[in-house]
Amino acid sequence: MSHLQREIEEQPDVIARLLSEQSEQAQTIARAIREANPAYICIAARGTSDNAARYAQYLFGIKAKKVVALATPSIHTLYQTAPDLSRALVIGISQSGQSEDIRQVLTDAKAQGSLTISLTNKPESPLAQQADYHFDLMAGEEVSVAATKSYTAQLTAIAMIGAHLVGDADMHTALATLPAAARDTIAAAGDTAQWIERYRYTDRLAVIGRGYNYCTAFEISLKIKELCYISADGWSEADFRHGPIAIVQPGFPVFVVAPRGATSEHAIDLLALLAKRKAESLVITNDDIPEGLARRVLKIPASLPEWLTPITAVIPGQIAAMHLAAARDLPLDKPRGLSKVTNTQ
Amino acid sequence: MSHLQREIEEQPDVIARLLSEQSEQAQTIARAIREANPAYICIAARGTSDNAARYAQYLFGIKAKKVVALATPSIHTLYQTAPDLSRALVIGISQSGQSEDIRQVLTDAKAQGSLTISLTNKPESPLAQQADYHFDLMAGEEVSVAATKSYTAQLTAIAMIGAHLVGDADMHTALATLPAAARDTIAAAGDTAQWIERYRYTDRLAVIGRGYNYCTAFEISLKIKELCYISADGWSEADFRHGPIAIVQPGFPVFVVAPRGATSEHAIDLLALLAKRKAESLVITNDDIPEGLARRVLKIPASLPEWLTPITAVIPGQIAAMHLAAARDLPLDKPRGLSKVTNTQ
Numbered sequence: 001m002s003h004l005q006r007e008i009e010e011q012p013d014v015i016a017r018l019l020s021e022q023s024e025q026a027q028t029i030a031r032a033i034r035e036a037n038p039a040y041i042c043i044a045a046r047g048t049s050d051n052a053a054r055y056a057q058y059l060f061g062i063k064a065k066k067v068v069a070l071a072t073p074s075i076h077t078l079y080q081t082a083p084d085l086s087r088a089l090v091i092g093i094s095q096s097g098q099s100e101d102i103r104q105v106l107t108d109a110k111a112q113g114s115l116t117i118s119l120t121n122k123p124e125s126p127l128a129q130q131a132d133y134h135f136d137l138m139a140g141e142e143v144s145v146a147a148t149k150s151y152t153a154q155l156t157a158i159a160m161i162g163a164h165l166v167g168d169a170d171m172h173t174a175l176a177t178l179p180a181a182a183r184d185t186i187a188a189a190g191d192t193a194q195w196i197e198r199y200r201y202t203d204r205l206a207v208i209g210r211g212y213n214y215c216t217a218f219e220i221s222l223k224i225k226e227l228c229y230i231s232a233d234g235w236s237e238a239d240f241r242h243g244p245i246a247i248v249q250p251g252f253p254v255f256v257v258a259p260r261g262a263t264s265e266h267a268i269d270l271l272a273l274l275a276k277r278k279a280e281s282l283v284i285t286n287d288d289i290p291e292g293l294a295r296r297v298l299k300i301p302a303s304l305p306e307w308l309t310p311i312t313a314v315i316p317g318q319i320a321a322m323h324l325a326a327a328r329d330l331p332l333d334k335p336r337g338l339s340k341v342t343n344t345q
Numbered sequence: 346m347s348h349l350q351r352e353i354e355e356q357p358d359v360i361a362r363l364l365s366e367q368s369e370q371a372q373t374i375a376r377a378i379r380e381a382n383p384a385y386i387c388i389a390a391r392g393t394s395d396n397a398a399r400y401a402q403y404l405f406g407i408k409a410k411k412v413v414a415l416a417t418p419s420i421h422t423l424y425q426t427a428p429d430l431s432r433a434l435v436i437g438i439s440q441s442g443q444s445e446d447i448r449q450v451l452t453d454a455k456a457q458g459s460l461t462i463s464l465t466n467k468p469e470s471p472l473a474q475q476a477d478y479h480f481d482l483m484a485g486e487e488v489s490v491a492a493t494k495s496y497t498a499q500l501t502a503i504a505m506i507g508a509h510l511v512g513d514a515d516m517h518t519a520l521a522t523l524p525a526a527a528r529d530t531i532a533a534a535g536d537t538a539q540w541i542e543r544y545r546y547t548d549r550l551a552v553i554g555r556g557y558n559y560c561t562a563f564e565i566s567l568k569i570k571e572l573c574y575i576s577a578d579g580w581s582e583a584d585f586r587h588g589p590i591a592i593v594q595p596g597f598p599v600f601v602v603a604p605r606g607a608t609s610e611h612a613i614d615l616l617a618l619l620a621k622r623k624a625e626s627l628v629i630t631n632d633d634i635p636e637g638l639a640r641r642v643l644k645i646p647a648s649l650p651e652w653l654t655p656i657t658a659v660i661p662g663q664i665a666a667m668h669l670a671a672a673r674d675l676p677l678d679k680p681r682g683l684s685k686v687t688n689t690q
Contacts, residue, residue: 039432040386042412046584061420061428067387069414074556074583075406078607085404087384087432101583200494204549204576211419226588231549231576238446239391243571246681262423334592 004144004227008318009186014139014149015156015311016179017255021138023160029133030164031116036115038089044071045093048147048222052093052119052154054215055310058164062212063171063307073101077324080107092118095142095150097125106130119157121150135161144333146226148318151219152182155311174305176342178273178312181301185312186297192316193323195296199280200327202253203230206244207317209257210237210266216257216284216310224321227234227325227335237263250278255312255320261306268293282320284313347677349489349572353663354531359484359494360501360656361524366483367505369456374462374478375509381460383434389450390438393492393567397438397464397499399560400655404503407557408652409510418446427453437463440487440495442470451475464502466495480506489678491571493663495563497527499657519650523657526646530657533644537661539666540641544625545672546596548575551589552662555582555600555611561602561629561655565662572670572680581684582608582615595623601639602663605632606651613638627665629658 041060043053050070057068076082077100088212090109092102097120106116107130117195118131121139128134137153142176163171189256199205209217215234221234235244237256248254254274258267264287271293274281283294286302286309298316326330350416386405388398395415402413416435421427422445435454436637437447442465451461452475466484473479478587482535499521508516544550550569554562559581566579580589593599599619603612609632616638619626626637627689631647631654646656 040412040414042385042386042414047587050584057417058420058424062424062426065426065429067385067414067416067428067430067433069385069387069412069413072402072406073557074608077401078556078611079403079407080607081407081410083412084384084410085412088412092656104447165620195355206576211423212418222588226591229592229594231551231592235576236419237575242392243567247574247576249574262425263419266423296690335362 002059004146004322004332007142007144008150011152012179012182014153015182017138018153018156019175025135026160027164029161032115032133033089033165036089039087040067040069041090042069042071042085042088044073044102048151049093049217052151054218055155056158059158059307061213063162064165071105073105076104076108077101085109085114086112090114090116090179092127092129093154095121095147097122097127103127103130105239119154145335146223150330152311174308177303178308181304181312184301185324189316189319192319196320196323197327199324204335205230205319206233206235207255208235208237208240210263210305213257213310213313216313219314223321227321228328237266241270244283248277248279251280253280255282257284258283259306259309260315284316349491349667349677352487352489354493357392357524357527359498360527362483363498363501364520364594365431370480371505372509375504377460377478378434381434382650384432385412385414387414387430388436389447390416391444391495393496394438396560396564399563400500401503402556404507404652408507416450416664418450421453422446430454430459431457432457435459435461437472437561438499439472440466440492442467442472448472461625463619464499486636490680491568497656522648523653526657528651532659534661534664537664542672544669550575550598551578551580552600553580553582553585555608557652558655558658560600561578561658564659565600568663568666571664573673582611586615593624595620596625598601598625600627603630604651604654604658625675629661
């Protein structure tokens with residue numbers, strides 16, 4: 001078994017461990033945020049961690065009413081200056097905790113007196129040591145170069161901090177069902193290796209999501225690019241339909257992340273447009289999709305509220321990317337051009 | 346002549362008109378921003394206008410030390426809530442000024458007492474009427490569905506407001522040379538129709554930029570997608586090299602936006618990596634590119650400081666997208682699937 005497959009399958013346990021062992025730290029961090037009362041949140045991250053930051057934009061925006069800005073680390077490193085972060089909460093997210101540019105954003109923020117928090121999988125890392133508060137993702141070593149369990153751990157950490165920030169009992173109840181939902185999602189994807197073969201020779205596709213699952217579209221598209229060397233574009237449903245949809249010809253494969261919730265009406269509407277263009281629509285959902293709108297429906301459990309679906313909806317995408325890479329005879333654990341530590345300056 | 350070509354060629358005049366007729370309004374807006382002293386800036390925009398917002402992230406971040414968040418309009422429309430924008434300056438950017446979701450962000454911000462500004466090409470539009478201050482882009486009617494002159498007008502407006510916000514005489518001096526630089530850029534691209542034929546049959550490519558020209562990579566990639574139906578990915582140089590570079594095989598075309606400045610060392614480094622993978626690198630630059638690292642160098646004038654290069658560097662990309670669409674026998678003014686007004690809910 002590849003490290004990649006093992007790590008994908010570890011996700012329910014990683015999530016369960018976080019929920020049981022890090023609840024207190026999530027509470028401590030939420031309290032510090034409430035006390036600081038920042039005008040907004042700024043998150044520094046790259047790659048997969050940047051997609052976790054996109055999840056935070058919607059979760060903190062909708063539930064905690066905080067605007068989340070994504071930091072521009074190059075301003076700190078290449079242009080060697082720092083914007084005014086003094087009224088922000090600054091969060092650094094990094095699997096390895098070794099990204100030099102993410103650390104620089106936190107260093108500058110701290111010098112300005114901002115509250116700083118880091119989320120890493122390495123408590124001894126420079127980023128973890130640097131921040132006022134550290135949230136340990138406890139995902140265990142991630143050997144495969146393509147990040148999977150560290151991503152869902154990051155999302156879970158954000159959801160836990162969000163639930164404590166809002167102080168909503170229903171959110172905590174829903175969080176507790178997450179490990180089982182992740183387990184069911186993996187089980188439901190059991191036949192992926194067979195049907196994915198149909199896509200062996202495509203060299204492009206698109207992945208669409210919106211709202212809470214905007215991050216899911218980006219993360220699945222990133223996994224497909226990294227593992228399968230396919231030009232897989234990630235898009236917001238809203239942006240995609242007003243222009244970039246022009247790329248869709250008959251047979252063009254499109255993953256549409258469309259769980260039940262605020263975005264589903266728009267997703268169904270997009271699926272109808274895609275059907276007219278004779279696209280191949282692969283729909284990740286816990287909803288009923290009208291006849292004829294999907295080539296294949298990838299099921300996620302119906303039990304979760306929309307705000308938690310990104311933590312399950314990414315999993316069929318991870319599994320699809322893995323099996324598609326295998327069908328293309330590509331290495332699963334060490335794809336070309338990928339390095340484990342993103343050390344950008 | 347297509348409307349698209351005429352509008353691309355109008356850009357020097359549009360920029361000159363803005364500089365001469367809108368300087369006072371830029372100054373008024375800058376004064377209002379200084380008085381409000383917002384904790385950060387939040388920009389609501391979609392598509393091409395979103396790429397203008399990316400320019401503002403770097404320009405306001407580096408020169409005026411203000412963090413710029415990109416708004417998440419779906420939070421306001423689909424999730425029907427509003428994050429706390431009370432300590433923000435909120436800017437809406439829209440060519441048509443008719444985007445319902447952008448207007449909703451400004452409505453919510455205004456209700457919370459934030460300072461609001463709109464940048465549109467239509468002073469009579471709902472968005473223009475709504476904001477505390479309106480900046481008229483004066484680009485004239487844009488008939489071609491793919492936006493060109495309205496984009497460079499948006500960038501120029503942001504640069505003008507930035508220069509007044511910083512109050513730097515050198516910035517104003519540099520701004521004054523912009524129309525001539527845009528004219529020279531168009532002249533230097535005179536042979537594009539010939540050499541672009543080489544790429545008639547590619548159905549994918551990548552466009553890379555960083556820092557100030559992160560926006561340029563995204564905007565060129567968007568034009569190529571919309572006009573040529575090619576899977577053209579836009580990337581930050583930093584993100585691209587740590588994973589997505591896996592998609593690059595021999596002959597894979599990559600546009601690299603690499604003007605002289607803080608990012609050039611990294612761009613040259615990426616070009617060396619791409620050369621090893623035998624990519625086809627097309628470099629947009631005013632710098633000297635080492636022998637063997639570029640299939641073709643697309644020149645922009647050396648006269649502009651780095652912060653203004655996005656307004657010229659996008660032009661060779663617009664022209665390349667136009668001629669590539671023509672080489673593929675595609676319609677220039679009404680590409681499939683594209684609508685002029687982005688009316689998202």
